Amino acid sequence: MSVTLRMKFKVQLPPIFARMGKTGDFVMAGQWFPKLAVYETVGTRGRSDEGWNMHQYHGNSEFYSDFGIYSVRIDVPEAYKVAATGFQTKTPAVSKGRKSYQFYADDVHDFAWSASPHFEFTEASYSSAGVPGVRIKLYLDPLHKKLSDRYMHAAKSTLAKLGEWFGDYPYSTLSVIVPPSNANGAGGMEYPTLVTAASAKDDTPGYDLERTLVHEIAHQYWYGLVASNEFEEAWLDEAFTSYTEDKLMAAIYGVLPNTPVESSYLTDPEPLQQNSWSFGSSDRYADNVYLRGKLVLTAIERQVGDKTMSKIMRTYFQKYRFKHPSSSDFQRVVESVTKKDWSGFFKAYVRQGQVSDFSVDSIKSGKSGDGNFESRVLIRRNGGSPQTVSVIFHFKDGKTVSKEWDGVQNQIELQLRYSSPLVYVAVDPSLSVVLDNLRYNNYLKAEIPAKARTRWTTGLTDLLENLIGTLAW
Ligand SMILES: [Zn+2]
Incomplete structure (x- = not known):
């Protein structure tokens, strides 16, 4: 059975504050259309009955939606360049001062686009083992033109490592948008085959520039392909992405995480397996879902070793891409790879908010x-x-x-x-x-302790008396 829905909707783009909106003539259109909830079948994320997984938008939470095909026409003033999920199917048509772009994407679960008349555009083809062939497209705010090589190098190296470690990047494009600095609220966000990086604060930014981009591209695997439910188990995306980000920063730039300092930030541990809006505050959400979750994965790595951990991550990705897995599915992978029971570990650190x-x-x-x-x-x-x-x-x-x-x-x-x-x-x-x-x-x-000291003193006195006794006649 199938049903076709047609609907008209209008979106008022807000000034950019978080993720989407419009600042000057830069537009970031994310979460801009009515999105279908995920219909979960029996067995998906351990469900015993099939049904919709529906939640309203909450500030803490990111998203969960299902795979589909997108064919999108974007009509903008002629001077605008448009970046979007997927690829262009034809050259943009120009008519009466307007430009019409046509994009297509399949096997993705969201569609985002961005537009600006000022984008500095560069693209490069890239392939490696695990990256069959991709066009990397940079849409840079003009002030970031000088940093173009750094963004491109980060994008290529990240895709190469992800492909090598976990499995193929199955799409033909990856678009990177660098918003102007007054629209940085749109920066550092992931959408299928499209990410926004952070804009630089000065001319010679440190590795944070790469770190944000590396993180968002790593999301292509855990958010994009594995497609975890970020409403209910956000750590399966953010913690996995943060863990992968650390591995990428170490492998590409030799930058190592300072885990002892990071763990000292865990002042309010909470269970990882809970709804995003149930955390005590947005700080607690972030500290647990990103940081404690990442350290939980690092803790597994420390116990099983690097090689086995790589096998766990690869097996999990291979088994669950396009499948919306749960925390229990990940636990089963850890158990099958290590041939050990991990229920105590997952109970303490995932289902409960413990630390050790x-x-x-x-x-x-x-x-x-x-x-x-x-x-x-x-x-x-x-x-x-x-x-x-x-x-x-x-x-x-x-x-x-x-x-x-x-x-x-x-x-x-x-x-x-x-x-x-x-x-x-x-x-x-x-x-x-x-x-x-x-x-x-x-x-x-x-x-x-005072008592022992007294006793020792007594002992010493005894000893002296004995000595004296011996010496005396
Ligand atoms: Zn993230």
């Missing part, structure tokens, strides 16, 4: 009868799921002992006995637990 804060809670030290020093050290895992960590013990004579704790229980008390006093204990000194958001409690200095 390891701490050295207390050190009790004293001297034993035989002259050695004894210490009892309490180490805790506050939340999170079990994982092995290393613990180091440093003694006054310079000796350092390293031990592994499997972290299965949420606390462990270790007893040590050594000829020199314990000075400090540190858990996870190599900062390998990426979801540990409280680092200050990973280290504790041994202090001699």
Whole structure:
């Protein structure tokens, strides 16, 4: 059965504030037409009954829609250049001061376009293993003309890596729009085969220029092709994209993320698997969906190693492109690739908003009868799921002992006995637990408690008395 809907609608473009609108004569048309909700069949994202997945627009949330074919005619004043999803099917027709563009795109789930009479346009053909052949089109705000090579290099290298790591880029175009700086609210956004980069703040911008573009192009895979439901499980897009962005920045530019600093930003962890509008605030949405979600993927990587993680990501992409997967689908891929149960991990970090804060809670030290020093050290895992960590013990004579704790229980008390006093204990000194958001409690200095000190003093007095006793006659 099929139904054909025809509708007329009119959109008033707002001044550009977020994502879409008009500033001067620059137009960014995203989310500009009535979009069909996704009709989910039984089994899609674990559904037991088929039905529409419908949500209204919320400020925090990005989008979810279904694949289709778009044939779009865009009629603009003659001086305007138009960038759009897909490719042009014929040369624009000019008549009476107007120009009519015709675009076509299939197997995409949205259609965006942008127009300006000032665009500096350049294009290049590119192909590599995983990129069968694509025309990369740059539509730059004129002030960004000098940066053209940087945008183009970032676009080519990013597509090459994505194709190599995950699978083919199946489209024939990728359009990059750089909005003028007074329309930067439209920058840094992804649409199928079309992205907006950030405009530069000065003539010699740092790697943030590339980072934004690399991020938006990485979305072509997790937002565009895998097509996650960003209303209900936004991390499947943003966290995967942020994780991929870090990998791309490292591979292309040698820029590495500072994960220990990033995890310290996780002050309000919340579950990843919840509706975008249910997060406490837009900051909490961003901190969890982008950052904590990315660190959850990094945490998997740290536990399984780079090679297995690459296999997980590739398998997930290959299996679920064009399919709208869920968090559980991703969990099943992790489990099938690693042949292990990850339910505890996904429960703690995805379905619940946990972090894995390891701490050295207390050190009790004293001297034993035989002259050695004894210490009892309490180490805790506050939340999170079990994982092995290393613990180091440093003694006054310079000796350092390293031990592994499997972290299965949420606390462990270790007893040590050594000829020199314990000075400090540190858990996870190599900062390998990426979801540990409280680092200050990973280290504790041994202090001699008042009681023990008294006892030791007594012991010393006894010793002296004995010595004196021996010497005296
Ligand atoms: Zn993003």
